[in-house]
Amino acid sequence: MTALKLLDVRSARLTAEQVLSFDDVTVRYSAGGVEAVAELTLTIDAGERVALIGPSGAGKSTILRLAAGLASPTSGSVKVFGVDSGQLGRRNHRPERSRIGIISQDYTLVGPLKVASNVASGRLGTWSGIRAVQTLFRPGPTDDIAGALRQVGIADKIWERTDRLSGGQQQRTAIARALFQKPDLLLADEPVSALDPARSDSVMSVLTEPIMFSSTKAVVTSMHDAPLALRHCDRIVGLRSGRIQFDLPASHVSSELLDELYQLDDSQ
Numbered sequence: 001m002t003a004l005k006l007l008d009v010r011s012a013r014l015t016a017e018q019v020l021s022f023d024d025v026t027v028r029y030s031a032g033g034v035e036a037v038a039e040l041t042l043t044i045d046a047g048e049r050v051a052l053i054g055p056s057g058a059g060k061s062t063i064l065r066l067a068a069g070l071a072s073p074t075s076g077s078v079k080v081f082g083v084d085s086g087q088l089g090r091r092n093h094r095p096e097r098s099r100i101g102i103i104s105q106d107y108t109l110v111g112p113l114k115v116a117s118n119v120a121s122g123r124l125g126t127w128s129g130i131r132a133v134q135t136l137f138r139p140g141p142t143d144d145i146a147g148a149l150r151q152v153g154i155a156d157k158i159w160e161r162t163d164r165l166s167g168g169q170q171q172r173t174a175i176a177r178a179l180f181q182k183p184d185l186l187l188a189d190e191p192v193s194a195l196d197p198a199r200s201d202s203v204m205s206v207l208t209e210p211i212m213f214s215s216t217k218a219v220v221t222s223m224h225d226a227p228l229a230l231r232h233c234d235r236i237v238g239l240r241s242g243r244i245q246f247d248l249p250a251s252h253v254s255s256e257l258l259d260e261l262y263q264l265d266d267s268q
C-alpha cells in the first residue's frame with residue numbers, strides 16, 4: 001500500500017462517525033438490585049455490524065434498550081449520534097430518533113391493523129401528524145412496503161390483519177417495518193428467535209447487508225445463536241453478568257471462548 005493510500009485509510013478512520021457510545025454505564029433496575037449492566041464502556045462506529053451474545057440475563061436487551069433511549073443508565077452516559085440517549089424522546093431530537101430502527105423482542109406491532117400499515121409505520125417519525133394517521137389506515141403506494149415484505153418472505157401477507165399471523169410471521173413483519181424505515185442505526189433484539197434456521201440465515205443477511213450499500217450505518221443485534229452471529233456480524237461482544245467478557249472480530253472468536261461464555265454458573 002502506498003503512503004498516500006495509508007494516509008487515506010487513517011483519515012477515513014479518524015473521521016468515521018461515532019454512532020453509539022457507552023461510557024462507564026451501570027444499570028440497576030432497583031436500588032440495591034443486581035447490576036443488569038456493569039461499568040460498560042463501548043463505542044460503535046459507522047460501518048460496524050455488531051452482535052451481542054451471551055447467556056440469558058447477560059444484559060443484552062438492557063444494552064439495546066439503553067441505545068434506543070427506552071432505559072436509562074443508573075450511572076454513566078449513553079450517546080447516540082452524539083445525543084444523550086435519554087433526550088431522544090424530546091421533540092428537538094426527533095431527527096436523531098427517526099434515524100434509529102428498533103426490532104424489539106415483543107415486536108410492538110398493532111394487531112388489528114393490516115400488515116402493510118404496520119410496515120408503513122416504520123417511517124412515522126419522519127412524517128407530519130396528519131400524514132402519519134392517514135398512512136396508517138391507507139398506506140398509499142405500496143411498492144416499497146411489498147418490497148420489504150418480499151425480503152423477509154411474506155409478501156403475500158400484505159393485506160392480512162397482523163394479529164392473524166403466526167409468531168414467526170409477526171416477527172418478520174417487525175423486521176420489514178425496520179427495513180422500510182431505512183434507519184442509520186438498526187437495533188435488533190433477538191430478531192430471528194421465532195424463525196427456523198434457514199429463514200434465520202436469510203433474514204440475518206437482509207438485516208446486515210444494507211451496511212454494504214451504506215443505507216444503514218450500523219447494526220447492533222443480540223442473538224442467542226452464536227454461530228449465526230459469527231456468520232453475519234463482523235464484531236462480537238460476549239457478555240456475562242452485565243460485563244464484557246470479550247470484544248473481538250468474528251474471525252477471532254474460538255469455540256473455547258464461546259464455551260467459557262456460556263458455561264453454567266451455579267452462583268447465578
Ligand code: ADP
Nearest residue numbers: 029034035036055056057058059060061062063
Ligand atoms: P439478556 O437480554 O441478556 O437476557 P437482560 O438485559 O434482559 O439480559 O437482563 C439483564 C438482567 O437485568 C437480568 O438479571 C434480568 O433479570 C434483569 N432485568 C431485565 N429487565 C428487568 C426489569 N424490567 N426489571 C428488573 N430486572 C430486570
Ligand code: MG
Nearest residue numbers: 060061062222
Ligand atoms: Mg434479552
